Amino acid sequence: MFGPAGRRAVEERLPALREELDAGFCIVNGENAADGRGLTPKIADKLLAAGADVITLGNHVWARDDIRDYLAGSDRVIRPANLAAGSPGRGLTVAPAADGTPVAVLNLLGSLFLDVPIGFFEVVDELVGEARLRTPVVVVDFHAEATSEKIALARWLDGRVTAVVGTHTHVQTSDARVQPGGTAAITDVGMTGPHDSVIGVEADLAIGRMRTGFPVRFRPAEGGTRIEGAVIECDEKSGRAKAIEAIRIPL
Numbered sequence: 001m002f003g004p005a006g007r008r009a010v011e012e013r014l015p016a017l018r019e020e021l022d023a024g025f026c027i028v029n030g031e032n033a034a035d036g037r038g039l040t041p042k043i044a045d046k047l048l049a050a051g052a053d054v055i056t057l058g059n060h061v062w063a064r065d066d067i068r069d070y071l072a073g074s075d076r077v078i079r080p081a082n083l084a085a086g087s088p089g090r091g092l093t094v095a096p097a098a099d100g101t102p103v104a105v106l107n108l109l110g111s112l113f114l115d116v117p118i119g120f121f122e123v124v125d126e127l128v129g130e131a132r133l134r135t136p137v138v139v140v141d142f143h144a145e146a147t148s149e150k151i152a153l154a155r156w157l158d159g160r161v162t163a164v165v166g167t168h169t170h171v172q173t174s175d176a177r178v179q180p181g182g183t184a185a186i187t188d189v190g191m192t193g194p195h196d197s198v199i200g201v202e203a204d205l206a207i208g209r210m211r212t213g214f215p216v217r218f219r220p221a222e223g224g225t226r227i228e229g230a231v232i233e234c235d236e237k238s239g240r241a242k243a244i245e246a247i248r249i250p251l
């Protein structure tokens, strides 16, 4: 989700949406929650109160200083697992769904066009193994730019996790599918936020920077807000996905 418009959408609509969709567990990527970059403890608490069970992050994880201590003490807000050794917080957590089923959530950063110290393939197998020791229901938020990496990781993990869900591009892709091994995947779930924009930012500011190269202070846009995401249905005993549907709800 992105900026104040995205935050309002989550806070106002998520409680009822969980009911409508009969969603027992909800993961929100919150790395653009604070005015488009980063997450603050206050906003994290509000998103959790609105019905997010786990909040994941991404390349803007350290944009706000005060999130470091918060991450160190939280098991509901996680950051990418493949950051520098010794980074505060955790990249994998397990939390109960509404019916008590434990759900593991793993957050990873892609390599292409992102500055990561550790490649995701270096760490993913061990982390998935660790998650599966605790529960068969494992969801991966793969925060990455390149469609190729996202499809490759979804294929690599097919049969070992419940879902590989892409974030970061803010553009929903039309490839939601359950793969042959039972792992649901979508290259990008899109953006809950202002779509009358350039991926969340006021369009004239984003275009101005591209055209001139001058530094521009971005402002989050406000118009055309919609909720985007994916609903995944799975078998809680095996962890296999039964269905995945991308959702797009104008507000």
Ligand SMILES: [Fe+2]
Binding pocket: 031, 058, 059, 060, 143, 167, 168, 169
């Ligand atoms: Fe990102």
